[in-house]
Structures are given as structure tokens and as C-alpha cells.
Amino acid sequence: xxxxxxxxxxxxxxxxxxxxxxxxxxxxxxxxxxxxxxxxxxxxxxxxxxxxxxxxxxxxxxxxxxxxxxxxxxxxxxxxxxxxxxxxxxxxxxxxxxxxxxxxxxxxxxxxxxxxxxxxxxxxxxxxxxxxx
Numbered sequence: 001x002x003x004x005x006x007x008x009x010x011x012x013x014x015x016x017x018x019x020x021x022x023x024x025x026x027x028x029x030x031x032x033x034x035x036x037x038x039x040x041x042x043x044x045x046x047x048x049x050x051x052x053x054x055x056x057x058x059x060x061x062x063x064x065x066x067x068x069x070x071x072x073x074x075x076x077x078x079x080x081x082x083x084x085x086x087x088x089x090x091x092x093x094x095x096x097x098x099x100x101x102x103x104x105x106x107x108x109x110x111x112x113x114x115x116x117x118x119x120x121x122x123x124x125x126x127x128x129x130x131x132x133x
Contacts, residue, residue: 008040009061010052016041018087019048021057021123022080037061048084050126054118077119084124085111103128 007015015038023035037057039047046052058079081090081104088108104124105112116125 007038008043009037009057009064010043011040013040013042015039016044019044019084020082020087021054021061022082022087023058024078024080026076026078048127050114053116053125054079054123058118079118079121079123081115081122082124083109083111084113084127085109090115090124 007013019039021037021039023037025033025035027033039057043052043057047054047057058077062075062077082088083090083106086106086109088106090104090106090113101115103112103114112128113124114126114128115122117123118125
């Protein structure tokens with residue numbers, strides 16, 4: 001099952017197609033639920049520029065949707081490592097034996113994403129404007 005918020009999770013303005021924050025909500029006995037947290041153009045640019053962080057976006061969303069997300073069980077959220085330019089997967093750095101690189105270039109669009117963390121998992125935290133040849 002996948003749930004997408006149709007508007008920006010921070011201000012409720014119309015959502016842009018990218019970037020989005022992808023989250024897996026783990027359940028004890030049920031299959032995980034995938035969530036796509038949409039952002040408006042302004043908040044998407046702030047995320048790409050590093051003005052706001054994925055952690056802040058996830059926290060704001062989870063705080064507002066807490067009752068609908070939790071039910072009577074512990075809330076377990078796992079953000080996915082995705083490109084902030086085109087939403088493509090940047091791999092599953094949790095399965096890698098070494099820590100993820102400080103930046104990952106997207107194989108789909110070529111944009112370099114700086115890697116940080118949210119909820120203890122690696123995520124892209126901003127788009128790098130510098131490009132190496």
C-alpha cells in the first residue's frame with residue numbers, strides 16, 4: 001500500500017513533482033506502508049538548498065499525522081535514499097558494509113546529492129551545485 005499526500009506537507013500549497021520524501025512505515029504484523037511526502041515548489045527549493053532538512057519535514061508531518069499513523073502501536077519510520085532532483089532511488093545505503101559516501105551522483109539525472117541522515121538512516125539532505133568533471 002502507498003499513501004501520497006496531495007499537497008505540501010508543510011504548508012498545504014499544491015505539490016511539485018519533486019523533491020519528495022519517501023518513507024516506509026514498518027508494522028509489527030502487517031506489510032510496510034509507503035508514504036510520499038510532497039512539497040510545494042518553495043519548500044522543495046529550501047530542501048534542495050539545505051535550508052530545511054528531511055528530518056524537520058518528517059517530524060512536522062509525523063506530528064500532524066500522528067494519530068492516523070500510530071493507532072495503538074509504536075511508530076517506526078524508515079526514510080529512503082532518493083535524489084532531491086528527480087526522486088530516483090540512490091540505492092539502499094543501509095545494506096552497504098561501509099558508511100555511504102558524503103555525496104552520491106544520481107544515475108538518472110546526474111545531479112550530485114549530499115548525503116546526511118534522518119531518523120538514523122541515510123538520506124539526501126541537499127543538492128550540491130559543484131560538479132566534478
